[in-house]
Amino acid sequence: MRIQLAEILLEDGQALHREVPLEREVMKVGTEHFVLSEKSPVILDIANTGSQVIKIEGSCKVSARIPCGRCLEEVEISFPLVISREVDMKRLDGERVRELDESNFITGSELDVEQLAYNELLVQWPMRVLCKEDCKGLCSRCGANLNHGDCGCDRKSLDPRMAAISDIFSKYKEV
Numbered sequence: 001m002r003i004q005l006a007e008i009l010l011e012d013g014q015a016l017h018r019e020v021p022l023e024r025e026v027m028k029v030g031t032e033h034f035v036l037s038e039k040s041p042v043i044l045d046i047a048n049t050g051s052q053v054i055k056i057e058g059s060c061k062v063s064a065r066i067p068c069g070r071c072l073e074e075v076e077i078s079f080p081l082v083i084s085r086e087v088d089m090k091r092l093d094g095e096r097v098r099e100l101d102e103s104n105f106i107t108g109s110e111l112d113v114e115q116l117a118y119n120e121l122l123v124q125w126p127m128r129v130l131c132k133e134d135c136k137g138l139c140s141r142c143g144a145n146l147n148h149g150d151c152g153c154d155r156k157s158l159d160p161r162m163a164a165i166s167d168i169f170s171k172y173k174e175v
Ligand SMILES: [Zn+2]
Pocket: 068, 069, 070, 071, 072, 073, 130, 131, 132, 135, 136, 137
């Protein structure tokens, strides 16, 4: 949905409040696609803070099915999306895009809520999801999900390539 900002741009201090449903059903992050199983409307407060600067504050709650980082089983994750932006409307559309290095969500005096939410989703997308804190992950030999029981493989003598991968994961865990 698009919101026309021309009216609040006419006068400093003008503000508007909107609740806008998100149309997007699937989120593309890198090469992966995730189904947005639930999403609340985006609650937006937009204000002209003076000298053609617009402040956009918004929030929304999103649920998505994301594979567990260890066992790859899909987990339903809910997370809040928080939007807080200041846009200088004196700048040209092209200048803003270059500066922010992202797709434009304001064209002329129209705010594209869908695009704004997409940009924020990309930044705030949960990158490291676990089905549970002590997820046992997959067997490095046969690929069995170890949460469903032990597969009986000898995993002590790891393939050197797999050892490198498990190192990467243990580094992540310390963060
Ligand atoms: Zn898991």
